[in-house]
Amino acid sequence: MSRLVVVSNRIADPRKTAAGGLAVALAEVLNNTGGLWFGWSGRIVDQTEVDDVHVQQAGPVKLAMVDLSKADHDAFYLGYSNGVLWPVFHYRLDLADFDAGYIAGYRRVNQLFARKLLPLLRPDDVIWVHDYHLIPLAAELRALGCQQRIGFFLHIPLPPPLILAAIPGHDWLIRALFAYDLVGFQSEADLDHFARYVESEAHAQRLPDQRWRAFGRTVHAGAFPIGIDVQEFTELANAREAVEMYERTKREYYRRKLLVGVDRLDYSKGLPQRMRAFREFLDKNPDLRSSATLIQIASPSRENVGAYSDLLHELESLCGSINGNFGDLDWMPVRYIHRTVARARLPGLYKASRVALVTPLRDGMNLVAKEFLAAQDEEDPGVLVLSRFAGAAEQLKEALLVNPYDTEGTAAAILLALQMPLEERRERHQSLMRNVRQQDVHWWCERFLAALAEARAEEKGTSWLRL
Ligand SMILES: O=P(O)(O)OC[C@H]1O[C@H](O[C@H]2O[C@H](CO)[C@@H](O)[C@H](O)[C@H]2O)[C@H](O)[C@@H](O)[C@@H]1O
Numbered sequence: 001m002s003r004l005v006v007v008s009n010r011i012a013d014p015r016k017t018a019a020g021g022l023a024v025a026l027a028e029v030l031n032n033t034g035g036l037w038f039g040w041s042g043r044i045v046d047q048t049e050v051d052d053v054h055v056q057q058a059g060p061v062k063l064a065m066v067d068l069s070k071a072d073h074d075a076f077y078l079g080y081s082n083g084v085l086w087p088v089f090h091y092r093l094d095l096a097d098f099d100a101g102y103i104a105g106y107r108r109v110n111q112l113f114a115r116k117l118l119p120l121l122r123p124d125d126v127i128w129v130h131d132y133h134l135i136p137l138a139a140e141l142r143a144l145g146c147q148q149r150i151g152f153f154l155h156i157p158l159p160p161p162l163i164l165a166a167i168p169g170h171d172w173l174i175r176a177l178f179a180y181d182l183v184g185f186q187s188e189a190d191l192d193h194f195a196r197y198v199e200s201e202a203h204a205q206r207l208p209d210q211r212w213r214a215f216g217r218t219v220h221a222g223a224f225p226i227g228i229d230v231q232e233f234t235e236l237a238n239a240r241e242a243v244e245m246y247e248r249t250k251r252e253y254y255r256r257k258l259l260v261g262v263d264r265l266d267y268s269k270g271l272p273q274r275m276r277a278f279r280e281f282l283d284k285n286p287d288l289r290s291s292a293t294l295i296q297i298a299s300p301s302r303e304n305v306g307a308y309s310d311l312l313h314e315l316e317s318l319c320g321s322i323n324g325n326f327g328d329l330d331w332m333p334v335r336y337i338h339r340t341v342a343r344a345r346l347p348g349l350y351k352a353s354r355v356a357l358v359t360p361l362r363d364g365m366n367l368v369a370k371e372f373l374a375a376q377d378e379e380d381p382g383v384l385v386l387s388r389f390a391g392a393a394e395q396l397k398e399a400l401l402v403n404p405y406d407t408e409g410t411a412a413a414i415l416l417a418l419q420m421p422l423e424e425r426r427e428r429h430q431s432l433m434r435n436v437r438q439q440d441v442h443w444w445c446e447r448f449l450a451a452l453a454e455a456r457a458e459e460k461g462t463s464w465l466r467l
């Protein structure tokens, strides 16, 4: 069996449960193959100290990490990855900062990753690169002579061709994808955008079996929706921290029906739109006012990127005005928490809630939607209100699907969710859980790696790949 090499910007120690489902799923394959996980250490150091690779053993898995200088981190992570690619890939051209200096930092860090990874590779390794930070990595590796099989998975959406084409140098970026043997997306919609882009902008030829040929190379592409580790999450739900959280929340809110939202504080998550919909619901349903409370966890994220601090102020002001206008001495409609809540406690909060509001304006997948479902008591389950623009909506069709831009429509769905009879809640939850269980993170991992094993690198030439 070939050794698996995973490359991602962030690395999580796969032995720690707090690391999450992705780390657990990757840990399983990495453990079985004595694999290697390569990425950024999370440390910012002086330019003169950048050269070292820190290697650490985590059970049978080797973690290899590089540090970044402040200039590289700012241009690569804050600048190009999160100031250009993140907003554009989430359809937010208005928030993109096309500073010409960022791309050089993005290329520099991808070249650094390639240079540092190459000596650690073995001839029969299979390499799996994750996410938008590392799109040109395979091309950089190929330029250094790397012949191994390389797959890429994009965790965020891929927008339609004309949005993608607004990125200066978009052709360079997408051409770099042809250095991979397999490119995976979260949804059929993303795959369709890829096909349309490469056929119209790069004049790629569509071949049978989801293969596209351009720039003298053939790439396989497919939709591989990511799931959660249901067993790991169930164990987390039965552990002390989650049980305590459940009991405390139930005790504190025994007179209320709880709605819950758990998101990074990110403009893609539709938080102001969600608050406006909740305000509309309160406004239209005065009789239900004091019986519904929304707990919104907004976990701090990318605070050095301008668009994120604007969002923070907008959200704080909305929550303040809702509580000011609708609250009473014994009831606050919104409990807004601008802090990261430990993953171990979340199942307790989900289980204590009657409704989850997962209403992003765009989302690659959204794992919170699946975690909420997995944490429910199947005899008395809560209801998932889900944006039709989350990748998860392609799979979770029995949720209450909403358009988050439609304030009245979302407010109506909140009412429906709060009043849904037990029988219907059970039926919906049962069919949703069939999907969550079947298409879990192990299914995702196995399908991607099986497709990568089958994907034949049809050309070994590398000269054109010099980006
Ligand atoms: O590393 P950060 O900048 O702090 O951001 C955290 C992660 O956010 C993104 O998550 C995406 O992947 C999820 C799993 O596939 C998916 O459910 C979600 O819809 C996506 O937004 C990002 O893609 C990761 O690289 C970041 O580490």
Ligand SMILES: O=c1ccn([C@@H]2O[C@H](COP(=O)(O)OP(=O)(O)O)[C@@H](O)[C@H]2O)c(=O)[nH]1
Binding pocket: 020, 262, 263, 264, 297, 298, 299, 339, 340, 341, 342, 343, 346, 365, 366, 367, 368, 369, 371
């Ligand atoms: O305060 C928080 C907020 C989120 N999460 C976890 O972070 C992940 C968020 O993943 P999702 O796919 O929903 O969105 P992303 O943040 O990756 O865009 C989920 O596993 C959540 O349980 C957490 O542990 N604590």
